[in-house]
Amino acid sequence: MLLNLPATPIVFFGGKGGVGKTTLAAAFALHSAEQGARTLLVSTDPAHSAGDMLEVPLGDETSEVLPGLHAVEIDPEAEAERYIADVKERVRQVASPRILDEVEREIDLARSSPGAEEAALLDRFAELMRTAGGTYDRVVFDTAPTGHTVRLLSLPELMSRWIDGLVSRRRKVRSLGRMWRNVAGAAAGTAGREEDPVLDALEERQARFRAAREIVTDPKRTAFTFVLTPERLPILETRKAAAALERSRIPVAAVIVNRVLPPDARGAFLTRRREREARYLDDIDRELAAYPRVRVPLFDSDVQGVEGLRRVIAALEDGA
Ligand SMILES: Nc1ncnc2c1ncn2[C@@H]1O[C@H](COP(=O)(O)OP(=O)(O)OP(=O)(O)O)[C@@H](O)[C@H]1O
Ligand SMILES: [Mg+2]
Incomplete structure (x- = not known):
């Protein structure tokens, strides 16, 4: 396996802005496909550079860009909108017009709360992770710069707590509402259970996060790689990010x-x-000694297209 990586079905590429995450993720995915593994490259880069690199337009739906290589580009904002629209639709199907406005307001509030886009992105990640080992032999994630990625990956924990809070608040509101309805209903003779699609949606999402968390913490299923350049700030940031990942196991x-x-x-x-x-290479060897390391040279031009990616693959093979 390239990079001496364990042959896991899921591989993440993370790192500071501009260090070469998209380049390396695309090269790795191309190599994986050329080795005969059905591979999906997932990009969350708002600058759409995975498509530029492969010289094909990528979209929100997965598409086959080369034989055996599929790719998709995810937009966190659009994911969040879609999720909210879905929950609202579910509410519309069951809620009485009397409470519809109030519930929709509650949902809009959740959309604008911090973490909403990360949650939606993670939800989509979770869905794509499940295709690894099924539809695809390997799913390669080209992630956004470190801080965000690490946050995102440790999110199943963070998110579970966030959702736990929302769920218990929702339960409280519900039981108050039920008490009130039971009293009113008893008077009218119609007491009974009312469906709660908001609670259902939250609980489903919570279950998906738990499953994702299990996948990313399992070294047999997921490999996380950091890309950095031999410079001060990327080294600092990588050390911090690696420590944060280790903390979230x-x-x-x-x-x-x-x-x-x-x-x-x-x-x-x-x-x-x-x-x-x-000196920086020494620092890297010393400070990141716990991890396997491989070096890729600076090329005389930007990495572009399949030919460019092949140069990167060759360098990775030499460096291993
Ligand atoms: N080893 C290399 N030699 C020469 N150019 C490179 C090398 N690696 C990457 N590049 C070029 O550097 C630029 C940035 O690389 P890339 O887009 O992969 O970085 P990134 O980490 O994904 O950036 P971002 O954080 O913005 O998503 C690209 O133009 C790419 O072609
Ligand atoms: Mg990128």
Whole structure:
């Protein structure tokens, strides 16, 4: 397996902005497909660069971009809107017009509360993770910059707590409402159970988060890789992010050091850069010693198209 990674059905690529996550995720996914694994590349990049890299337009629905390689680009905002629309629709089917306005207001409030988009994104991730080992042999996630990703991955815990809160609040509101209805209903002779689609939706989502959490904490199913460049800030950020993942019991499978100056790059300017870089590479070897590491050279041009990705694959094979 490329990068000496364990052959898990789910692989995440994370890291600071601009370090090469999309490039490496796309190269890894391409290689996986070329090895005969049905592979899905999932991008959450709002800049749509996975599509640019593969030179095909990607959308919200998965599509086959090359033989055996499928891809999808997810927009967190659109995911959140879709989820809210779905819950509202469910409410409309059962709620009495009397309470509809009130419940819709409650749902709109949930949409604008912090974490709503992350939750929707995670929900979609969870759905796609379930296809790994089924529809696809491997699902490769190209994630947004570190802070966000780590938050997202540790979210099943965070989110469960958030949802637990919403669920218990909802239960309280309901039992008050039920008491009131029972009194009123008893008088009218119509006491009984009323469906609660909001509670149902929350509980379903809660169950999906629990399942996702189990998948990302299982090293047999999920490998998380960090991409970084040999520079101060990416090293700092990666150390922090790796520690945060470990704390949420998500194992880090590998670290990819991208854009390492190639030995044949010459000149006084590059010599100085290389000296500095050597120190950072030492730092990486020391501070991230716990993880397998592989280096990818800085190429003489941007990585573009399948040919560009093949160069990256070759470098990963050499570096392993
Ligand atoms: N080893 C390399 N040599 C030369 N260019 C590279 C290398 N790796 C990546 N690039 C180029 O650097 C740019 C940024 O890479 P990429 O889009 O993969 O980063 P990213 O981490 O996904 O960024 P973002 O955080 O914005 O999503 C791209 O133009 C890519 O072609
Ligand atoms: Mg990217």
